[in-house]
Every structure is written in structure tokens, then in C-alpha cells.
Amino acid sequence: xxxxxxxxxxxxPIVFGLYWVLPDKxxxxxxxxxxxxxxxxxxxxxxxxxxxxxxxxYFLGLLIDKSEHRKKLFLxxxxxxxxxxxxxxxxxxxxxxxxxxxxxxxxxxTGMSTAPFANTPMFDILLPLGISFFxxxxxxxxxDVYKGSSPMRNFIDFALFGAFFPSQIAGPIKRFQxxxxxxxxxxxxxxxxxxxxxxxILQGLFKKVCLGDTLAQLVVDPGYANPAxxxxxxxxxxxxxxxxxxxxxxSGYTDIGxxxxxxxxxxxxxxFNLPFLSANFLEIWRxxxxxxxxxxxxxxxxxxGGSHCSxxxxxxxxxxxxxxxxxxxxxAWHYIFFGCIQGVILAVTRDWQKYTDKHPxxxxxxxxxxxxxxxxxxxxxxxxVLLVIFRAPSVTHAFSMYAKAFxxxxxxxxxxTLMTSTLxxxxxxxxxxxxxxxxxxxxxxxxxxLPAMAHGIATVWKQSVPARAxxxxxMAIVILAFAPGQVQPFIYFQF
Amino acid sequence: MQKLxxxxxxxxxxxxxxxxxxxxxxSAFEVVAYLALAVFLLEVLFRIAGVGSQExxxxxxxxxxxxxxxxxxIWRLEGFSAETLNSHGYRDVEHAVAKPAGIKRVAVLGxxxxxxxxxxxxxxxxxxxxxxxxxxxNKTADKTGYEVINFACSGYSTAQEYVQFSEEVAPYKPDxxxxxxxxxxxxxxxxxxxxxxxxxxxPYFYLDSEGRLLEDNSIAEWxxxxxxxxxxxxxxxxxxxxxxxIYGVLCQTDLALSINERLYSKLRSFIKSASIxxxxxDYKAEPPGPVYPPQDSIRVTQKIVMALSKKCAENDSKLVxxxxxxxxxxxxKFSKDLTDLSSQHNFGLLDxxxxxxxxxxxxxxxxxxxxxxxxxxxxxxxxxxxxxxxxYLQ
Numbered sequence: 047x048x049x050x051x052x053x054x055x056x057x058x059p060i061v062f063g064l065y066w067v068l069p070d071k072x073x074x075x076x077x078x079x080x081x082x083x084x085x086x087x088x089x090x091x092x093x094x095x096x097x098x099x100x101x102x103x104y105f106l107g108l109l110i111d112k113s114e115h116r117k118k119l120f121l122x123x124x125x126x127x128x129x130x131x132x133x134x135x136x137x138x139x140x141x142x143x144x145x146x147x148x149x150x151x152x153x154x155x156t157g158m159s160t161a162p163f164a165n166t167p168m169f170d171i172l173l174p175l176g177i178s179f180f181x182x183x184x185x186x187x188x189x190d191v192y193k194g195s196s197p198m199r200n201f202i203d204f205a206l207f208g209a210f211f212p213s214q215i216a217g218p219i220k221r222f223q224x225x226x227x228x229x230x231x232x233x234x235x236x237x238x239x240x241x242x243x244x245x246x247i248l249q250g251l252f253k254k255v256c257l258g259d260t261l262a263q264l265v266v267d268p269g270y271a272n273p274a275x276x277x278x279x280x281x282x283x284x285x286x287x288x289x290x291x292x293x294x295x296x297s298g299y300t301d302i303g304x305x306x307x308x309x310x311x312x313x314x315x316x317x318f319n320l321p322f323l324s325a326n327f328l329e330i331w332r333x334x335x336x337x338x339x340x341x342x343x344x345x346x347x348x349x350x351g352g353s354h355c356s357x358x359x360x361x362x363x364x365x366x367x368x369x370x371x372x373x374x375x376x377x378a379w380h381y382i383f384f385g386c387i388q389g390v391i392l393a394v395t396r397d398w399q400k401y402t403d404k405h406p407x408x409x410x411x412x413x414x415x416x417x418x419x420x421x422x423x424x425x426x427x428x429x430x431v432l433l434v435i436f437r438a439p440s441v442t443h444a445f446s447m448y449a450k451a452f453x454x455x456x457x458x459x460x461x462x463t464l465m466t467s468t469l470x471x472x473x474x475x476x477x478x479x480x481x482x483x484x485x486x487x488x489x490x491x492x493x494x495x496l497p498a499m500a501h502g503i504a505t506v507w508k509q510s511v512p513a514r515a516x517x518x519x520x521m522a523i524v525i526l527a528f529a530p531g532q533v534q535p536f537i538y539f540q541f
Numbered sequence: 542m543q544k545l546x547x548x549x550x551x552x553x554x555x556x557x558x559x560x561x562x563x564x565x566x567x568s569a570f571e572v573v574a575y576l577a578l579a580v581f582l583l584e585v586l587f588r589i590a591g592v593g594s595q596e597x598x599x600x601x602x603x604x605x606x607x608x609x610x611x612x613x614x615i616w617r618l619e620g621f622s623a624e625t626l627n628s629h630g631y632r633d634v635e636h637a638v639a640k641p642a643g644i645k646r647v648a649v650l651g652x653x654x655x656x657x658x659x660x661x662x663x664x665x666x667x668x669x670x671x672x673x674x675x676x677x678x679n680k681t682a683d684k685t686g687y688e689v690i691n692f693a694c695s696g697y698s699t700a701q702e703y704v705q706f707s708e709e710v711a712p713y714k715p716d717x718x719x720x721x722x723x724x725x726x727x728x729x730x731x732x733x734x735x736x737x738x739x740x741x742x743x744p745y746f747y748l749d750s751e752g753r754l755l756e757d758n759s760i761a762e763w764x765x766x767x768x769x770x771x772x773x774x775x776x777x778x779x780x781x782x783x784x785x786x787i788y789g790v791l792c793q794t795d796l797a798l799s800i801n802e803r804l805y806s807k808l809r810s811f812i813k814s815a816s817i818x819x820x821x822x823d824y825k826a827e828p829p830g831p832v833y834p835p836q837d838s839i840r841v842t843q844k845i846v847m848a849l850s851k852k853c854a855e856n857d858s859k860l861v862x863x864x865x866x867x868x869x870x871x872x873x874k875f876s877k878d879l880t881d882l883s884s885q886h887n888f889g890l891l892d893x894x895x896x897x898x899x900x901x902x903x904x905x906x907x908x909x910x911x912x913x914x915x916x917x918x919x920x921x922x923x924x925x926x927x928x929x930x931x932x933y934l935q
Contacts (some may be wrong), residue, residue, distance in 0.1 A: 053800040304579045431769035466621040512572045520579040527583075527790040 047087045049302040050255050057084065061311050070232040073203050077310060081209040083177070083430075092174040095131070100208045102127050103184040103516070109199040110188060117192055124188040132181040139168050140377035176215040178374055180208050185223045189345055198222060202228045210314075210489035212307040216299050218317045233311040241359055241514065248521045249479075250301025256472050256528035258295035261287045263530045264467050265460055270437060273446045280460040281451035289430040289439045293321070296335070322429075324528075325421035326399070327391045330429060338490030357397075365389035375436070378423050381442065384435045391428070472528045552678045559846060583787050591615045591914055593786030595793050597626060598694075599779060602765040603708060603758070605743025608632070608694055610781060618793075620659030620908050629709075632656050632692040633667065640688075640714045645934050647674075647689045648715035648858070650702045655693030655721045664914040667691035669921035674934070676866055678923075687934070690715070692712050696741075698729035699845045704744045706755070706849060710858045715932050718858045719924065720849075723865035724872035727842040732757065733835065737828045747833045754844040759830025833842040839875060843882055861889035863924060866897035866906065890930055896923045 047053050061080040067071050086093035096281050107125040110117050146166040153160045187207075191197045198204040207225050268286030271278060276284065300317040307314045324330035331339045349364040365386065374384015402408040411417050432447075438444035464470075486504075489496050496504060506513050587593045601607040608630035615623045627635050633722040640646055649655055649667045657665035667689045674687035692710055694701075702720055711717065732745040734757070744765040745757045768775045781788035799806040817824035846862060853860040862883065864876055876892050883890035896919070900906060906916040928934055 050804045052798055056804065056808075301934075463621070468590055468592055468617065469593075475586075475590075497778055510571060510575070511742060512568070513575045516572075516575045516579045523583060523790060524586070526794045527587055528590070529788075529794075 047108060048086050049168070049299060049306075050251060050259075051295045053087070058306060058309070065233075065310055066235055073233055074206055074229065077211075080204055081206065081211040081214060084211040085209065085214060088175055089172065095174055095177075096209060097205075098126065099131060099180065099184060099207045102188060103208070104198075104201055104204045106469060107188055107191045108199070110191045111197045115276065121188055121192045125185055128184045132177055132261050135171055135173050135177055137170060137373075137377045140379075142166055142168065144379075148499070175278040179217045179219055180214065182219050182338075182345075183208060183222070185346060186219070186341060190222065191238065195223060198226050198228075210307070212310075212312070213314045214302040216296070216303075217335075217343050218236045218303070218315045220314055220337075222313070228312050238310045239311060243305040244518055246301045246305030246308065248305075248518065248525065250298040250303075251303060252298070252476070252521075252528075253294040253301065254298030255530075256300055256525055257469075257476060258291050260467065260472065260528070261294070264463050266291050266437070268463075270439075270443070270447070271461055273443070273450055276447075276450045276460065277455040277457040278451060278453060280308060280458045281447060281455075283460055283464060284447070285430050285434055285451065288405045289322075289426075289433050292433065292437075322426050323422055324425050325418055326395050326425055327388065327429075328395050328399070330425060331388075331392070338374070342367050346370060349454050360396070361393040364392045367534060368392060378440075380435050380441045383441055384432065386488075387432055387435070391432075423437075423502070435500050468528050475524070475528075558781045584785065587786035587790065591623065592617070593789030593793070596789040599782065600742065600764065600775075602761055602766065603703055603744070605761050606694070606696070607806035612783065616658040619911055620913070622661050622825055623656050624662045631690070631692055632658065632665070634661065634662075636688060636690050636713070638712050638853070643684060643685075644688050646713060646715040646717075647671075647687065647928075647934070648710045648713060648718045648722070649689060649691045649693055650696045650697070650705060651691075651693040651721035652712065652726065653695040655691065656695055657691075657693075657912065657917060658695070659908055659911045660914045662915055664917050665691065666750065666912070666917040666920040667693075669918055670719070671923060673925050674928075675928075685934075694720075696729075697726075698743065699726050699842050699849075700730040700744050700756075700792065701748075703845050703849050703852075704732045704856050706852055709927065711852075711858075714856070715858045716791065717861060717928065718849075718853050719863055721863045721865060723918070724867070725876050727838040727875070728846060731836040731838045732760065734830065734832050736831060737763075737825070738825070746845055747831075747836050747846060748841060749833065754841070754848055755831075757831055757833075760828050761832075784818065796868050810908065843878065846879065846888070847886050849891050850886045853888070859889065861891060861921070861924075861927070861933065864890070864892045864894065865896045866890075868897075868907070889927070889933065891924065891927045893920065893923055 047057060057080075061076070065076055068076060078218070082093055082096070084095060084495040103124060106120050109119045110124070113120060143166050146163050149163045151161045153163065156176075187198075198207065204222075206229070207220065207222050210220070210225070213220055265284055265440070265518060270281065273281075297318045304314050304316070315337050319333040319336065321330055321334035324333050345366070347363055348366040350366060351359055352363060353360050355363070366389070368389030369382060369385040372381045372388065375381045402412055434447050435441060435444045438447060486496065486500060488494075490498075496500065507517070554581075592615070594613055595618065597609050597612045597614045598606045599609050610626060610628050610630040612630075613623075613625045614632075624632070627633050629636075647667075647670065648668075652857065655665075655667065659668075662668060667692070668691075671687055671689035674689070678685055678687065687854075690713055692705060694705075697705070699722060707720065729741070729743070730746055732740045736745070737760050740760050742761040744761060746754055747757055749755055780846060782792075795809075799809060806834060814824040841919050850860045863880070864872070864880060867873065867876065876894070879894070882888075882897050897903060897906065902915070906919055907913060908916075
């Protein structure tokens with residue numbers, strides 16, 4: 047079930063209504079049932095996979111906690127089960143394809159017939175939605191229990207942690223310590239959380255449907271489908287459009303998920319923090335897909351030795367972490383390539399930072415505004431250019447896109463399409479919304495009084511239920527107005 | 542950007558108002574005032590952004606539906622165009638009904654493929670054909686001027702085009718009448734006489750036991766009578782269609798959801814049935830009309846084409862049936878039967894599939910479903926060559 051589908055529009059209010067009408071003891075089971083319904087509405091049999099993994103991790107977590115001498119064994123079993131499932135469903139075909147290609151190459155070089163290996167045997171495996179996310183949550187759980195955290199003893203609570211529908215399909219990757227804290231006290235309906243939740247859902251829908259989907263349908267998909275038809279300007283528009291598409295798509299999804307969770311009184315972690323204002327790649331990974339990058343840091347980078355080792359080992363750790371992070375995104379070589387480049391850039395950035403810190407002139411320059419904003423621009427540009435490898439179906443395809451961007455071809459149709467679409471108006475509207483929020487937040491953070499008109503609006507918003515209801519309806523109509531003809535699945539669903 | 546988006550109102554900073562009972566008139570006034578403000582702001586926003594302007598049809602007793610004359614249409618569902626329908630409701634420039642001296646006229650009839658909302662008006666094949674006919678006339682010092690009038694309307698079936706010819710096209714006295722058809726048009730020419738309830742209100746045709754072609758306009762007539770009972774509501778809807786962008790957005794959403802979301806269309810029909818039942822009417826009631834056995838849509842379509850050819854001949858117009866390229870290879874037999882029929886009944890038949898196969902960039906001819914600008918150019922060029930080859934405009 048897509049967050050941006052009509053089915054979800056029916057599903058969410060029904061679950062919400064039942065949740066708050068039923069007595070407290072029924073609420074968690076209801077959320078669990080709803081989460082399984084949500085998951086199984088796509089492919090019922092994979093509900094069993096989720097349930098099986100939940101059962102296995104629950105008991106292994108308890109065994110790890112209880113056991114004195116075989117903790118490591120149980121942890122190994124738990125990690126093997128989770129990674130085994132993830133690898134089987136996600137990477138089997140990539141592995142087979144790579145082996146077969148290798149064999150073909152080898153036979154070709156040795157002059158032997160490649161006929162026996164002409165067709166790669168492929169399994170008909172459909173990737174279970176969200177497996178990359180809940181497998182990582184389970185790994186985090188068993189590792190933390192192994193390190194000494196108390197396991198979740200209530201099975202319903204644990205099952206809800208694994209299946210919680212607002213974060214089930216594409217994260218954020220939750221931490222069980224934060225989630226279980228919210229399960230202790232009975233849920234109490236909070237008007238503020240309800241309003242915050244609704245605003246987040248509407249904001250997320252706007253980002254996903256009006257901006258992300260429109261960029262995909264008008265610019266990104268046609269651009270990547272036919273690089274030969276692109277002009278130089280078109281190619282650059284397509285590059286930047288994808289950067290924004292993936293941000294709007296994923297952060298929109300996260301907003302809807304966080305908003306939905308808030309309606310039930312739950313908080314799930316934030317995943318983005320102004321990533322495009324990062325001044326280097328180390329910073330961008332602290333601001334982009336935060337729950338994944340912190341997971342990779344805690345459960346991959348640190349166990350590899352982190353930064354408490356030799357310089358070359360640090361570089362290796364960064365490289366391996368990012369390469370595996372790239373592989374996590376999908377079973378294709380271009381994702382691994384993307385991850386490797388990120389690893390190299392992170393290692394170089396760290397070395398550069400150390401160098402500039404030691405150099406008095408450079409460290410003074412680093413404090414200046416122009417240095418900072420140039421670094422922000424350079425980081426954003428490099429990020430955009432690298433995302434081409436991420437989006438293109440293959441590395442070769444990515445290079446044909448680069449060839450267009452660095453050639454001098456006349457403008458194609460994409461520029462015209464973009465200018466005649468609703469996208470400029472939608473972006474203006476979103477910009478206006480961001481500026482209003484920024485100014486309002488700054489005034490509040492500095493303790494300044496809001497301008498009279500803004501204060502008036504805020505007071506009406508606070509006091510008048512009809513005003514809020516009408517405003518929500520108006521926001522929903524705006525989303526409908528700027529939505530493209532067809533809703534697209536979320537990009538991160540495929541991971 | 543997440544931080545920027547953090548709550549527009551930091552409610553914690555705003556003092557909690559003292560709870561007091563408001564008089565109900567004040568609450569009602571508040572609702573009306575906020576509603577009016579929201580409507581005003583949305584209408585302004587949608588006008589600036591150019592959205593909600595894709596509703597351009599009204600119900601017509603004879604034709605089922607027609608374009609609203611003078612309506613501005615900004616089309617974004619597939620491709621893009623932003624133009625105003627002419628004062629007669631056609632997607633075309635203004636044309637006088639009376640034919641000027643020294644002018645040869647071509648009437649273009651068809652559905653959304655000919656209407657061409659997906660491309661700017663001047664890129665439609667009708668406009669391109671007019672330009673190319675006049676261009677070649679200038680080159681050869683031919684004094685004849687050419688006018689191509691586009692009567693096409695989204696969703697029109699061959700049956701509607703047949704009715705439209707007598708109602709609207711004949712007074713323009715076209716020398717040639719071109720209809721762009723495809724296999725999909727045929728199904729819309731007939732209706733199951735035992736299940737009219739869910740059919741579109743439009744004219745349908747059937748063959749009686751003696752093979753005569755007869756019109757069944759019972760559904761449109763029935764809808765017309767229903768509308769007459771709700772005159773106020775119909776007028777309001779008409780007003781909203783013409784002037785409200787919010788209404789346009791809601792209608793467009795309704796259409797998109799009906800097509801894409803199965804649950805929505807089920808809920809929609811349930812609500813419709815329930816509201817009819819609540820009015821004390823039988824929601825299963827069938828519109829009254831002639832009862833006839835199930836019809837073969839292809840046969841009925843062929844009969845309509847024959848009848849149309851006859852009607853064109855009576856009005857000194859030459860009928861040309863143009864078949865859209867058969868991309869999916871489903872209409873070979875339909876095309877062959879029409880070819881045979883064209884020689885027997887003396888109308889022109891141009892199957893674009895042949896020219897399409899020779900097109901250097903066949904992928905550029907269509908957008909998702911409809912013709913692209915290149916596609917319209919391809920149709921105009923092929924039709925121009927066909928008209929010249931057959932000497933239909935001499």
C-alpha cells in the first residue's frame with residue numbers, strides 16, 4: 047500500500063478511529079494487525095517472512111540476554127538469519143549474473159566456447175518490500191542486546207517494533223530503545239501531536255506527489271530513458287531534477303511516516319536535516335538518510351575499527367562502509383560503484399580536513415562565509431553529478447549521460463516541457479512555505495515577537511478548529527491540484 | 542529543509558486561550574468567513590499557477606456532450622496546451638458558418654486524437670493541414686484558399702460523429718469530411734439495451750431484425766429529463782465548470798481516481814447508489830428505451846460509416862475515413878473490411894498504419910496514448926498527400 051494511494055487514505059483514518067476508540071490494552075494489537083494488513087496488502091505470503099524473522103529475532107534476543115557462554119553463537123545465528131534473508135532475496139540474482147559473466151569472460155579469454163554459459167540462470171525472486179529496513183532493525187536489536195541492552199520481553203511490543211507500518215517499508219530505521227520507551231505508558235490522545243501529524247502528512251504528500259512525482263514524470267524518467275535526445279542544458283536539468291526528486295520522494299515518505307506515527311502518539315526518528323546545505327561529504331552523510339548512515343556507523347564502521355586505528359585502516363573502513371552502503375541500496379554494480387566513490391570522497395575529505403586544520407592560513411579561510419558557501423555549492427554540485435551513477439540503470443548509461451552534459455548539444459524538449467508545466471509554480475509555493483517556516487522558527491528561537499499578521503494567523507490556527515479543518519482541506523486540494531496524472535511508487539521502496 | 546519545514550506555528554509559544562463558550566452564530570460566521578477566504582485564496586493560486594482548467598464539457602441532449610464555447614483549457618494530463626475554445630466550442634480558430642467564396646473546406650471529426658489537447662493548437666494536424674494546403678496553393682499560384690475546421694471532441698464515438706455531422710458540420714458545407722478513427726471507437730457505438738444504467742449518456746446505434754440502422758438516444762434523453770428536475774443544481778454545476786478552478790481540480794481528481802484506483806470507483810458507485818436510494822428511487826432502475834438483441838459493434842460501425850458516407854454525398858462532401866496507426870496489431874481485419882467497404886460505397890480510406898511503418902522515428906509519433914506534435918505533423922503530411930493523390934479538393 048502506497049502512502050500516496052487512495053487505499054492509504056481510507057486505511058489510515060479507519061485505523062486511527064479504531065485506535066482511539068478501543069481501550070488501551072487493545073491498541074497495540076490493533077496497530078500490529080493493521081501493520082500486517084498494510085504489509086500483506088502487497089503480497090500476502092511475505093507477511094509470513096516478516097513474522098518468521100520477528101519470531102526468530104525475538105527468541106534469539108532473549109537467548110542472547112539469558113545465555114552466559116553462548117551469547118556470541120546466538121548473535122552469529124541471528125545476524126546470519128537476517129543477513130541470509132536479505133542476501134537471498136536481494137543479491138542472489140546479482141551474484142549468479144556476476145559469476146556467469148565472469149565465467150563467460152574467462153572462457154572468452156582462453157578461447158573456449160561460451161555457449162554453455164550463454165544464459166544466466168535467474169531465480170524468479172520478488173524482493174519483499176522493506177526487507178532492507180526491517181533486517182537492519184533486527185540486526186541492530188540483537189547486536190544491542192548482545193552489548194548489554196535489555197531485550198523486549200513482550201512479543202506484541204517486539205512484533206510491533208518490526209512491523210510498525212509508518213516506518214515499515216522505507217524506514218526510518220528505528221532504534222528499539224527509543225521505540226520501546228513509547229510503549230510503556232498508555233497512549234493518550236494529544237491534540238498537538240494530532241495537528242503536527244496531519245501537517246507532516248500533508249507536507250510529505252506535497253513533497254512526494256507534487257514535487258517528486260512531477261519531477262520524475264516530466265524530467266527525470268524521460269531524460270534517463272533517452273540520453274541521445276538530450277541537449278547539454280537538458281542533461282544538467284535532468285541531473286539536478288533527480289537530486290531534488292530523490293530528496294522530495296524520500297523525505298516526503300519520511301514525513302508521511304512520521305506524521306502517521308504521530309497520529310497514534312509515536313515518534314520515529316528524523317531522516318533529513320537540510321542535506322543540501324552541507325559543506326562537505328562527511329556532513330552530507332550526517333544530514334542525508336540519517337537513520338541509515340548512523341546504522342552504518344554503529345554496526346559497520348565502528349566494528350571495523352572506526353577512527354581508532356591507523357590512517358590507512360581508517361580510510362579502508364570508510365571505503366568499506368560506504369561500498370557496502372552502496373550495495374545495500376540495490377543489487378546492481380552501479381550502486382556498488384556509487385558507494386565506492388562515496389567512500390573515496392569521504393576518505394579524501396577527512397584527510398583534507400586534517401590538512402587544513404594544521405595549516406593556519408587555510409583554517410582561517412575556512413571560517414569565512416565565502417569559503418563556507420563555496421564549499422556548500424561544490425558539495426551540492428558534486429553530489430548531483432554522482433547521483434547520476436545512482437539513478438542510471440548501469441555505469442555505461444551514466445557515462446552516456448555525462449557525455450551529454452559535457453558536450454555542447456542544442457536544447458531538447460525537456461527544457462520546454464519543464465517551463466510549461468506546473469513545476470515552477472509548485473516550487474515557488476514550496477519555497478514560500480519553507481521561507482515562512484524558517485522566518486517563524488527563527489523568530490521563535492530568538493525569542494522575538496512574530497509580526498502582527500503572522501501572530502494573528504498563528505493565534506487563529508491555535509484557537510479555531512474550523513480554521514484548522516478548512517486549512518487542512520485547502521492543503522489537500524492544493525496537493526490534488528498540483529499532483530501529476532499518475533502516482534509513482536517511492537524510490538526507496540525498491541531498496 | 543526538514544528544519545525549515547518544522548511547524549509553521551510554534552504553538553508552544555502562543556499563550557493558551559481561556560476556555561470560553563462562543564455563541565453559535567459566531568462559530569457559524571467563522572466557518573463561512575474562513576471557507577470564503579480559503580476558496581478565494583485557492584482560486585487565485587490556481588489561476589496564477591494555471592491549474593484546474595481541464596473541465597470543458599457540458600451535457601447535450603443530442604450529442605451526449607459538447608465543448609463549452611469560449612472556455613480556456615490548460616491541458617496537463619498528457620503533453621501540454623493552453624488555449625481557448627472558439628465561440629462555437631471547437632478547438633480551433635474562429636470560422637464563419639457561411640463558406641466564403643473561393644474557399645475549399647475540410648471538416649475534421651474525431652475524438653481526442655483529432656482534438657489534440659496534448660499539443661499546442663497550431664501543432665494539431667488540422668491546423669497543420671490548413672497551413673500546408675494553403676502553402677502548396679501559393680506555390681502553384683492556385684487562387685483557391687483552404688479552411689480546415691476541427692469539430693473533434695474528446696471521447697466521441699463514430700455514432701456521435703454521425704449525429705454531429707447533421708447537427709453541426711453540414712451547415713459549414715465542407716468539401717471533404719475527414720474522420721480519424723481507431724478500433725477503440727467501435728465499442729462506444731453500441732449499448733447493451735438491457736443494461737443502460739451504467740452507460741455514458743450519448744447516442745448509440747443498433748441494427749434491427751431487418752438490418753436497418755436505428756438510433757438509440759434513450760440514455761441521453763433520460764439524463765436530460767433527470768437534469769430538468771434538478772435545474773438549479775445543473776445550473777450551479779454549469780457555473781462552476783465555467784468559472785471555478787477548484788471545481789476543475791476536484792473533477793480531474795475524480796476522473797484520475799476512477800481510472801487508477803479500483804477501491805475509489807467501487808466506493809463511488811456505492812455512494813451513488815446509496816444517494817439514489819435515499820431519495821426513495823430505485824437505483825437499479827433502467828432508463829427506458831427500445832429493447833433489441835446484443836449487437837456486433839464492428840457491424841454497427843460499418844453501417845454508421847456507410848450511412849455517413851451517404852449523408853456526406855447528399856451534402857456535396859467527400860468522406861475520408863482515416864485509421865490511426867495500428868500500433869498493437871489489433872485492427873487488421875477491421876481495416877481490411879473498411880477498405881472493401883470504401884470501394885463499394887465510394888468513400889476514401891486512409892490507413893495510417895502503412896505510412897507509420899515507414900516513419901523514420903515511430904517512437905516520436907505518440908506521447909503516452911495520443912499523438913505528439915511530430916505525430917500530428919505525420920498525420921497532416923500523410924493526409925495532405927492522400928487528398929492530393931485522390932484529387933478530393935479539386
